[in-house]
Amino acid sequence: MTLEYQFKEPEVTSNKKPPLLLLLHGIGADENDLYGIHPFLDKRFFVVSARAPYALPYGGYGWFEIYIEPGRVSINGPQFEESRTKILRFVDELISAHDVDAERIYLCGFSQGAMMSLSALFSEPEKFAGVIAMSGRAVSELAPTGSQTEKLKGFPILVTHGTNDPVLPIENGRATREILSRLPVVLEYQEYEMGHEISQESLTDVSNWLSKKLDG
Numbered sequence: 001m002t003l004e005y006q007f008k009e010p011e012v013t014s015n016k017k018p019p020l021l022l023l024l025h026g027i028g029a030d031e032n033d034l035y036g037i038h039p040f041l042d043k044r045f046f047v048v049s050a051r052a053p054y055a056l057p058y059g060g061y062g063w064f065e066i067y068i069e070p071g072r073v074s075i076n077g078p079q080f081e082e083s084r085t086k087i088l089r090f091v092d093e094l095i096s097a098h099d100v101d102a103e104r105i106y107l108c109g110f111s112q113g114a115m116m117s118l119s120a121l122f123s124e125p126e127k128f129a130g131v132i133a134m135s136g137r138a139v140s141e142l143a144p145t146g147s148q149t150e151k152l153k154g155f156p157i158l159v160t161h162g163t164n165d166p167v168l169p170i171e172n173g174r175a176t177r178e179i180l181s182r183l184p185v186v187l188e189y190q191e192y193e194m195g196h197e198i199s200q201e202s203l204t205d206v207s208n209w210l211s212k213k214l215d216g
Contacts, residue, residue: 001097002090004051006031011043019104019129019214020094023049024087026111026135028060034110040203042211046100052112053086054079063116080119087120091127106210108132110198111168115139118176121155130156130213132206135165135196137172138179153184158209160202162194 010018021041023034035049052061064079095102105128109117114136121131122142144152157180161173170191177189188209192202
C-alpha cells in the first residue's frame, strides 16, 4: 500500500458495501492520532487512519515540511504534490483491498490533513462523496475555476475551526469559507470556542454531519 495505516471495520453492516472514511492527521502526528475519534463516529463506516509519508526530524510525520524563517513561512512544494498524488492512489488501493463502496468515500482531515483533504478534492472530486476540513486551510491556488467547477456542483463540505486557534488562527478558517463559497459546493461552516483541537462539540457535529450524509 502507498501509505501506512490502521483501520476499523464497520460494526453495523448491510447487504451493501460499507462506506469509507479516510482520516488524515496533522503535522507531527501519525496514524494513531485521529484514529482515536472512531468510537464517536457512525458505526457503518469502514474507518481508515493513514500515516503521512514524511518522517519529521523533530518526531512524527507530515504531508509536507514547513519552513519558518524570520518574516516568512514556506512549504516543501514537491512533497505537497507527492502527498496529494499518494492520497488519491491510496484511495484506489483501499477500495480494492477492503472492498468498500467506491461511491461513498469520505475524507476527514485535521490541520495539515485538512489542507490535503481539500486539495485531493480539488484534484479529483469524482472520487469523493464528502469532505470534512477541521482547523485547516484551503489552498486558493488549487481551487478549480471556470468550467472545472461543474464537477463540484452540490458537493458537501463541512469546515470546522476554533476561534482561539494559536497554530492556524481563525482567519484561516474564514479564508477557507471564502474560497469555498466561490464554488458551487454545499458548504457548512462552524466556529467553536476552542484552540487547535477537536472539541467534543465539534466532534459531535462532525459525527452528525457524516451520519446525515449516509442517510442521504
